[in-house]
Amino acid sequence: MYRAQRLGLKYLTASTVMFGAMIVFGLLASIYYVRPGFMLNTFNFSTAKIVHIDGLVIWLLMGFIGAIYWFLPQELDREVEGIGLAEVLFWVFCAAVAVVVVVFIFVQYGAANEWSMWFINQGRKYVEAPRWAAMGIAAVAGVFAYNVIATTVVARKSTGILTVLIADLVPLVLLYFDAFPEMTNMSQDLFWWWWLVHLWVEATWEVLIGCIMAWTLIHLVGASRRVVESWLYVEVALVLGTGILGLGHHYFWIGTPRYWFAIGGFFSALEPLPLLGMVVHAVYDAGERHLQAANRPAFYWTLAEAFGNFIGAGVWGFMMTLPQINLYSHGTQWTASHGHLAFWGAYGCGVIAVLYLAIAQARGCERLDGTAWKWSFALLNTGMVGMSGALLVAGIDQAFFERAIGGSTWNAYLSMEGRPWFNESMWARLAFGLIFACGFAVLVYDLIAIPKRREAGAREEATAAAGS
């Protein structure tokens, strides 16, 4: 095994730990909705929310980085350039994340000065990490991009997937520098903030997971590189062709000009197209293989990724992004419903597929099946669909009664909080969140149990050989 692959496994392990932390703080955040006043002035909702959503970003980023360190040496048949530096930065990254989480939990907020921005909390959603930590993340991302580019250059060999990956890493790293500015004008602040959030999540991350899924398909089912690369280019054209100007659906209400209504609405309507294509292809491939593959958990999570991406990001996103609907759905639990299902479908399922693939390969497990992964698959997906469904009901209730009828005032908000549909939905979200957490526990158990299964398989083979 290459050193880069060992590093990849470390990243995937760290990513799973962050996945768990994200779930714990998500469950905590959901309690505040059913028990208002919970831990008030001790551990406020905002802190739980920050660790939950920043944990989501770190979980997925670590998963992507781990997946690429896993596949890259296999792609180029050589060790990754600068691997020593990358190994050091892994521990720096983990230490920085731990320090930031401890500061978020125990310090929480500071006074209105630059010290708070540098060392406590920048107070911008998803990029709350203080500046010193954000600079650390930028350094890790820079070294990671260097690893990929330098290895490709030194190998004097490139593939279509690598070309797309390198072209994608450059804007991905550059966009992160959008995490630092401090602008007085909220309209400009949000304008640039969406460049980071949207052009990461609905553009560069989509391409990144496309590259990772392309490698996954080649390793998992022996898909033809020619076909996979052609589809990857089509996906890039469609995802970026619709996603770059799809950015406009975030510019309806922040003070920006009215032409964003037409641009944002039109391109948002097209955004599900590449995701629909992915589903059609996944159904075709799955049917052709009669739902069989040597690594069944990875295969099923890959299928879940295609469906989840289309439904969560595509359908749920389109449902609320036409300006005529968005005027009322914007900034409600409807958005939270879309956010949960989209991140899960577009990225979470893909990272889990790579986890199964990499760990099985690392432990020499050629065939992988069993019962635990099915429970985990069912519990996680049921939990996620349930949470998103509950948040959707709450969001529609909020859009009608707080926004359209109530006029979005404080009293309208407070009345909506007391509505039975809203409250019942919040209880349902908590219950499905617990189901999701159970699914995570089974997932971890199953991943840890993989070597035992190989040993069991070897024993069975040895017994069979002795018998014959």
Add this chain to the structure above:
Amino acid sequence: MYTQDPYFWRAGAIATVIFMCVVLAALTIDTLRQITPGGARVPAYDVINSAVTYQYDASRGEYAPKIGGEELIFGHKYSADEATALLARGKLVIQSRACIDCHTFFGNGAYYAPDLTRAWMDPVWARYAGPKRADRLAKFLMNPLRLGSRPMPNLHIQRDEAEAAVAYLKWMSAVDSNGFPDRFGAPGAQ
């Protein structure tokens, strides 16, 4: 066939991405020009010296902020430079207390507490007319009252920080956000 050649699709992908990036760059330049403070959409920071209301504009078919005559806050008329410095501090208060991780601004943020886009003119403060409203809001930020079932935590906001945050909310309420939120404070609404 040429469609089976990945390079055909690569050329298409490159052309599409370049075209979209160029269009986005052009739109960005124009948008930034239009949302610079002092323009028709985003008012200058010294708008905090004026009355701001949110009214139905029949010609547009939507609600829009309306800037009125002089209405000072905290008994002081801020020069352009003073207003810029005050609002910069107000934004720092909002970021340092991570307000966006409970509230929303122009609908962006968390969804645990009310949207703050028009919080300055919320009917809940209606009985505190004119200059009194700013003082009442500042006191609320320093010692939040329990409004409804979901209380706001005490974030140890000092008086000067509270004044800066209130001034910021007043300025933000004057930004033209294309009719969002609809019917805010309208007759019949809450």
